[in-house]
């Protein structure tokens with residue numbers, strides 16, 4: 001299982017790992033939070049080896065969905081020459097990992113065929129301390145991992161990384177700590193891994209039962225309102241997608257993103273999008289924002305499918321869709 005807070009670098013790490021020959025026999029199950037999943041377009045993995053879970057929060061819809069995802073994988077890969085050796089489950093950045101671990105270990109159909117090998121959590125060295133302070137899910141993710149992968153150390157100061165390491169040691173003294181990009185593949189590539197103490201994860205869950213540890217998850221209903229703007233992650237987290245049918249001005253969008261980051265940076269928990277822009281016809285632009293940090297944009301070689309609309313997913317704290325949509329309307333029309 002690969003977990004880690006929103007934008008902490010899970011997909012980036014996974015792309016790097018899956019490029020290794022040792023991990024060729026790996027399938028991926030991706031769960032995304034929000035109305036529109038984009039990660040399956042951003043992961044350089046063939047579609048047959050990948051299952052995208054339905055929208056929603058993996059931690060409350062997990063049991064049925066995850067079992068079905070394994071079934072779908074098995075059906076899709078049945079009869080293939082190379083047997084499947086490994087499945088990576090990439091959780092949403094807002095997932096509580098404990099119910100996923102429970103399902104993996106206790107659901108007979110899954111437990112019969114698969115053994116839980118590793119729980120890795122990515123932690124972003126730029127935003128990590130703030131995120132651990134403000135987001136209970138991030139603490140849980142770090143607490144249950146046996147491997148903590150520190151990402152974005154290239155963007156963080158040595159002092160920031162040091163403070164984060166100290167904090168992570170306190171949350172999870174038993175975990176192995178590695179820096180992304182240095183030696184991040186070897187642990188996963190090892191055929192049988194090292195023996196893992198799964199009881200520690202279960203203890204971690206007992207210690208921080210779903211929703212009661214620090215209060216603000218306690219409001220969760222188990223309704224399905226989280227498929228819409230209001231999510232089960234308390235009343236303050238919003239998830240929505242802003243779409244445009246016609247190409248937008250890239251120069252305008254860049255100014256708009258800079259404005260949003262300046263005014264509401266810390267509350268933009270995650271922004272990611274595929275954009276159809278006037279300046280680069282035929283080449284989708286990919287954008288990534290994580291709190292106040294906007295990463296350099298990139299380009300996809302081609303549109304992944306027939307849908308060529310601009311789609312930008314927002315997961316925010318108290319930043320309403322109308323504000324985002326209305327301000328984009330102002331900037332998108334400006335010509336470069």
Ligand SMILES: Nc1nc2c(ncn2[C@@H]2O[C@H](COP(=O)(O)OP(=O)(O)OP(=O)(O)O)[C@@H](O)[C@H]2O)c(=O)[nH]1
Pocket residue numbers: 004005006007008009010011012013039092093122151152153154155180270272287288290295296
């Ligand atoms: N400089 C730098 N950027 C990174 C690093 N890891 C990830 N990023 C960037 O951070 C942004 C988010 O990375 P993702 O891999 O999409 O993060 P994620 O955890 O999969 O995001 P969600 O699935 O939305 O929670 C992208 O723009 C990445 O290029 C890193 O080690 N260094």
